[in-house]
Amino acid sequence: MTNKVEKFLPQSFFRRDTELVARDLLGIILVRELSNGQILKGIIVETEAYTADDPACHAFRGKTASNAALFGPVGHAYVYLIYGMHFCFNVVSHTPNQEAGGVLIRGVEPVEGIETMMKNRKIDDIKNLTNGPGKVAQAFGISRQLSHHTLMEKGPLYLVEGEKIATNQIVASPRIGISKAQEMHRRFYIRGNPFVSL
DNA sequence: CACCCGATTATCT
DNA sequence: GATAATCGGGTGT
Numbered sequence: 116m117t118n119k120v121e122k123f124l125p126q127s128f129f130r131r132d133t134e135l136v137a138r139d140l141l142g143i144i145l146v147r148e149l150s151n152g153q154i155l156k157g158i159i160v161e162t163e164a165y166t167a168d169d170p171a172c173h174a175f176r177g178k179t180a181s182n183a184a185l186f187g188p189v190g191h192a193y194v195y196l197i198y199g200m201h202f203c204f205n206v207v208s209h210t211p212n213q214e215a216g217g218v219l220i221r222g223v224e225p226v227e228g229i230e231t232m233m234k235n236r237k238i239d240d241i242k243n244l245t246n247g248p249g250k251v252a253q254a255f256g257i258s259r260q261l262s263h264h265t266l267m268e269k270g271p272l273y274l275v276e277g278e279k280i281a282t283n284q285i286v287a288s289p290r291i292g293i294s295k296a297q298e299m300h301r302r303f304y305i306r307g308n309p310f311v312s313l
Numbered sequence: 314c315a316c317c318c319g320a321t322t323a324t325c326t
Numbered sequence: 327g328a329t330a331a332t333c334g335g336g337t338g339t
Contacts, residue, residue, distance in 0.1 A: 199321030
């Protein structure tokens with residue numbers, strides 16, 4: 116009869132090497148609280164790490180108005196519009212001696228609020244519901260309004276602890292859709308999980 | 314299933 | 327004017 120208490124992630128979790136955070140975010144629960152009080156939850160199953168010294172990172176050419184969140188406090192959200200029509204959600208995380216960095220959330224396994232996610236996505240097929248960064252954002256109702264927002268406390272969008280993923284179940288591979296630094300293996304996913312994008 | 318391509322717009326060159 | 331950390335629909339095998 117023990118109540119399962121949601122444990123938030125401390126700032127120290129995000130103030131570490133971005134690649135390590137990307138690995139450790141696998142298995143973490145993403146929680147969305149809609150304005151009507153409805154809760155959406157999903158387990159993070161696919162991530163990508165981007166650091167300021169990486170040519171593929173939005174922060175590589177320095178701070179601008181659009182990538183400012185990447186330079187802001189760790190444990191907050193960085194949301195941007197891609198290809199004029201999709202939002203992508205990142206978790207700001209980097210070591211104290213780096214000025215910027217973040218982890219792109221590419222895939223989650225839906226846990227709660229699946230009906231609402233299907234409505235948001237205007238599809239009925241669970242396999243295509245949240246297996247891609249734009250799909251996650253659409254299913255969870257994440258737009259740029261949530262950029263800069265903290266993910267470390269109760270609110271419209273936050274992260275809580277989940278099941279620990281064994282190291283031997285984590286696969287590293289090249290990142291998707293980038294034209295630079297394709298040789299770096301900074302995409303991580305849970306082996307065999309059906310909500311991994313590729 | 315694989316491959317190709319158009320949609321749509323903020324941001325930077 | 328070109329590009330972009332994507333998606334989904336179309337065509338052909």
